[in-house]
Amino acid sequence: MTATEPAAAAARDRRGELLGTAAEVFAEQGYNATTVRKIADHAGMLAGSLYYHFDSKESMLEEILRTFLDELWDGYDAVLGAALGPRETLEALVTESFREIDRHRAAVAIYQKESKQLVAQERFAFLAESQRRFEKAWLSTLERGVAERAFRADLDVRLTYRFVRDTVWVAASWYRPGGQHSPEEIARQYLSMVLDGIAVRE
Amino acid sequence: MTATEPAAAAARDRRGELLGTAAEVFAEQGYNATTVRKIADHAGMLAGSLYYHFDSKESMLEEILRTFLDELWDGYDAVLGAALGPRETLEALVTESFREIDRHRAAVAIYQKESKQLVAQERFAFLAESQRRFEKAWLSTLERGVAERAFRADLDVRLTYRFVRDTVWVAASWYRPGGQHSPEEIARQYLSMVLDGIAVRE
Amino acid sequence: MTATEPAAAAARDRRGELLGTAAEVFAEQGYNATTVRKIADHAGMLAGSLYYHFDSKESMLEEILRTFLDELWDGYDAVLGAALGPRETLEALVTESFREIDRHRAAVAIYQKESKQLVAQERFAFLAESQRRFEKAWLSTLERGVAERAFRADLDVRLTYRFVRDTVWVAASWYRPGGQHSPEEIARQYLSMVLDGIAVRE
Amino acid sequence: MTATEPAAAAARDRRGELLGTAAEVFAEQGYNATTVRKIADHAGMLAGSLYYHFDSKESMLEEILRTFLDELWDGYDAVLGAALGPRETLEALVTESFREIDRHRAAVAIYQKESKQLVAQERFAFLAESQRRFEKAWLSTLERGVAERAFRADLDVRLTYRFVRDTVWVAASWYRPGGQHSPEEIARQYLSMVLDGIAVRE
DNA sequence: CATGAATGAGGGTTCATTCAT
DNA sequence: AATGAATGAACCCTCATTCAT
Numbered sequence: 001m002t003a004t005e006p007a008a009a010a011a012r013d014r015r016g017e018l019l020g021t022a023a024e025v026f027a028e029q030g031y032n033a034t035t036v037r038k039i040a041d042h043a044g045m046l047a048g049s050l051y052y053h054f055d056s057k058e059s060m061l062e063e064i065l066r067t068f069l070d071e072l073w074d075g076y077d078a079v080l081g082a083a084l085g086p087r088e089t090l091e092a093l094v095t096e097s098f099r100e101i102d103r104h105r106a107a108v109a110i111y112q113k114e115s116k117q118l119v120a121q122e123r124f125a126f127l128a129e130s131q132r133r134f135e136k137a138w139l140s141t142l143e144r145g146v147a148e149r150a151f152r153a154d155l156d157v158r159l160t161y162r163f164v165r166d167t168v169w170v171a172a173s174w175y176r177p178g179g180q181h182s183p184e185e186i187a188r189q190y191l192s193m194v195l196d197g198i199a200v201r202e
Numbered sequence: 203m204t205a206t207e208p209a210a211a212a213a214r215d216r217r218g219e220l221l222g223t224a225a226e227v228f229a230e231q232g233y234n235a236t237t238v239r240k241i242a243d244h245a246g247m248l249a250g251s252l253y254y255h256f257d258s259k260e261s262m263l264e265e266i267l268r269t270f271l272d273e274l275w276d277g278y279d280a281v282l283g284a285a286l287g288p289r290e291t292l293e294a295l296v297t298e299s300f301r302e303i304d305r306h307r308a309a310v311a312i313y314q315k316e317s318k319q320l321v322a323q324e325r326f327a328f329l330a331e332s333q334r335r336f337e338k339a340w341l342s343t344l345e346r347g348v349a350e351r352a353f354r355a356d357l358d359v360r361l362t363y364r365f366v367r368d369t370v371w372v373a374a375s376w377y378r379p380g381g382q383h384s385p386e387e388i389a390r391q392y393l394s395m396v397l398d399g400i401a402v403r404e
Numbered sequence: 405m406t407a408t409e410p411a412a413a414a415a416r417d418r419r420g421e422l423l424g425t426a427a428e429v430f431a432e433q434g435y436n437a438t439t440v441r442k443i444a445d446h447a448g449m450l451a452g453s454l455y456y457h458f459d460s461k462e463s464m465l466e467e468i469l470r471t472f473l474d475e476l477w478d479g480y481d482a483v484l485g486a487a488l489g490p491r492e493t494l495e496a497l498v499t500e501s502f503r504e505i506d507r508h509r510a511a512v513a514i515y516q517k518e519s520k521q522l523v524a525q526e527r528f529a530f531l532a533e534s535q536r537r538f539e540k541a542w543l544s545t546l547e548r549g550v551a552e553r554a555f556r557a558d559l560d561v562r563l564t565y566r567f568v569r570d571t572v573w574v575a576a577s578w579y580r581p582g583g584q585h586s587p588e589e590i591a592r593q594y595l596s597m598v599l600d601g602i603a604v605r606e
Numbered sequence: 607m608t609a610t611e612p613a614a615a616a617a618r619d620r621r622g623e624l625l626g627t628a629a630e631v632f633a634e635q636g637y638n639a640t641t642v643r644k645i646a647d648h649a650g651m652l653a654g655s656l657y658y659h660f661d662s663k664e665s666m667l668e669e670i671l672r673t674f675l676d677e678l679w680d681g682y683d684a685v686l687g688a689a690l691g692p693r694e695t696l697e698a699l700v701t702e703s704f705r706e707i708d709r710h711r712a713a714v715a716i717y718q719k720e721s722k723q724l725v726a727q728e729r730f731a732f733l734a735e736s737q738r739r740f741e742k743a744w745l746s747t748l749e750r751g752v753a754e755r756a757f758r759a760d761l762d763v764r765l766t767y768r769f770v771r772d773t774v775w776v777a778a779s780w781y782r783p784g785g786q787h788s789p790e791e792i793a794r795q796y797l798s799m800v801l802d803g804i805a806v807r808e
Numbered sequence: 809c810a811t812g813a814a815t816g817a818g819g820g821t822t823c824a825t826t827c828a829t
Numbered sequence: 830a831a832t833g834a835a836t837g838a839a840c841c842c843t844c845a846t847t848c849a850t
Contacts, residue, residue, distance in 0.1 A: 032234035197399035436638035601803030
């Protein structure tokens with residue numbers, strides 16, 4: 001270890017802190033409505049000072065989303081590589097999603113709200129790539145489930161995909177970490193509704 | 203009929219057209235990212251000309267949302283006043299919601315994306331009022347359903363409320379009117395998933 | 405007399421009315437702060453309609469000021485041509501000025517407030533011409549008065565000119581026609597102060 | 607003394623410079639006709655840069671007028687608190703006024719031209735307050751003077767108040783600091799006219 | 809690392825003016 | 830004569846960004 005490493009680690013931490021602050025403000029006010037000055041206020045510095053740490057407001061957004069998606073895919077890939085049955089896969093994906101919402105609430109909220117406009121930009125092409133992988137993972141799981149009679153035969157798979165996807169991620173808009181339900185508990189209840197429905201079985 | 207009535211009707215139509223155009227652009231690009239010039243471009247006029255018809259960009263947004271909510275509540279009130287059982291009420295509310303998404307897709311999308319920031323403003327306090335009524339209508343329907351054993355006894359009613367609410371309205375982000383499914387058809391499939399779940403019954 | 409003359413007279417009257425309205429608004433709110441729309445509102449018509457009667461906002465201002473100055477000079481020329489002594493000339497000019505304030509209060513107020521900026525424009529060069537004649541008339545009267553020992557020998561004539569000029573015209577800013585003092589009465593009191601001062605003579 | 611004090615002093619100076627520039631342009635062109643860009647041009651910067659120092663064009667105007675009135679009242683209060691006779695008070699007030707015109711020519715000119723419209727606004731209510739105090743100070747001085755036989759018994763005190771007030775302040779429209787007459791010299795001549803009149807005493 | 813001051817590109821809005829009806 | 834709708838230039842202001850200190 002050289003003497004510069006602790007300094008480098010401190011710098012990394014500062015970046016992380018600042019990104020966290022930025023993510024919170026982006027999530028709460030919307031990316032466009034968030035001024036660089038507001039972020040700086042929350043961080044206790046002046047707007048110009050942020051440019052020592054980051055190239056631009058957009059690069060902060062990019063880093064926030066990239067970090068989130070990298071971690072999300074670490075979790076998803078572990079699930080998808082585990083060779084589970086379709087129902088278990090779906091359960092694991094949903095649970096993993098709620099865990100990500102718990103850890104990256106702000107990033108998820110930003111993603112939900114802004115990704116549709118952002119994908120059009122070259123710089124955020126990685127969002128489209130992620131969406132394609134996401135769709136493929138879910139669709140194949142659902143199709144496998146229908147084929148293996150784990151899921152109902154009459155499902156419109158694309159519609160169901162959108163149903164489950166939205167249903168899970170929109171939760172980021174109201175979820176508050178540290179609330180009375182753990183992510184796993186919320187996942188369990190969501191899965192119960194999605195899998196078995198809310199109606200009483202006759 | 204006086205001679206001025208056709209002119210007044212024409213003026214109303216023009217307003218309506220312009221609001222439709224504005225709603226589309228707001229929905230597609232986001233309210234903040236939409237410049238008045240973009241709206242004017244879409245309408246084939248200059249930015250300043252819009253101010254002959256409207257007081258401000260914000261007043262356009264307000265009128266779009268007010269018109270949508272007024273119509274929505276016309277439909278909802280009819281359902282709620284019909285004294286249906288809880289399951290039928292839920293079915294009717296969901297179906298009505300998809301009809302509104304069909305008729306006011308842009309307004310619904312705007313509502314979904316912007317209402318959280320907007321309610322903080324005095325001018326958009328009517329959104330909060332609508333949300334309260336909305337929540338009350340759904341919660342009471344769900345509670346009634348649990349009491350009457352139409353819905354499962356183990357439901358977390360608040361969680362279920364959010365689940366169903368989001369599930370329905372998020373559809374506005376991908377729904378395209380004139381597609382292959384009618385709103386009623388989509389409502390039917392959503393209801394099938396929400397009520398009976400996607401898993402095969404053993 | 406042809407049949408068109410009454411119509412022409414009516415048109416002249418309408419112009420006069422509109423100019424009177426415009427002058428009032430200009431005087432009250434300032435020329436720049438007065439929008440064409442405000443004038444039209446006061447006249448009970450739409451902004452565009454004014455352009456049937458006048459070429460531009462500026463041409464309204466010009467006509468208001470020209471009409472006022474024409475009448476003012478009619479009065480002044482009568483006084484100056486009457487071959488009075490310097491003190492009597494001064495008294496007559498001041499009295500005439502208060503009569504003009506009474507008749508053209510709005511125009512005088514506009515003149516006071518705006519002429520300094522306006523003279524720079526070609527179109528309003530007539531204001532400069534009027535100011536030159538004005539200055540000449542007053543200076544020569546004062547100089548004559550000093551020479552003939554009607555006015556004090558120690559007067560700084562230019563300073564006195566500005567003193568008397570401002571003192572009189574500024575009255576337009578608070579004068580209200582139809583108040584308790586007639587213009588002649590106000591003139592008398594002003595003259596008493598200007599000629600004899602406000603201090604008690606020992 | 608800390609190290610930050612010189613910086614704070616420099617910032618104060620910059621504000622002062624900019625306000626001086628703005629006041630000059632406001633005085634010359636009128637508040638409404640003055641664009642923020644023109645001020646910035648005179649200050650050698652871009653329009654947007656002014657907003658680093660000031661909240662708005664209006665706040666610049668407010669600060670200019672407040673600063674002027676604060677200083678004016680410092681001077682007036684000293685005079686009024688000195689327990690002079692009415693004639694000496696009047697002389698001192700007039701002299702003080704010309705000194706203020708000398709120091710704040712631009713602000714006085716702006717005040718003269720704009721205050722009538724401005725008082726209507728909440729933000730400029732302090733102008734009305736100042737006017738009330740001003741009127742009270744002058745009226746009581748004049749009344750005292752009449753009672754103590756320093757001023758003529760036949761004065762219409764309100765009319766005289768307006769006469770003197772206008773007489774003094776209008777001078778700001780032509781006065782140029784650094785000209786051949788000092789403010790005290792001009793005050794002396796004005797007082798001579800106001801107190802003793804311009805006519806020869808018989 | 810952070811500040812203070814400035815840049816420059818837009819953004820929402822106003823308004824005198826035009827013109828077909 | 831007057832209306833209704835539109836134009837286009839300009840205006841005040843915001844904000845991401847830069848940079849010397």
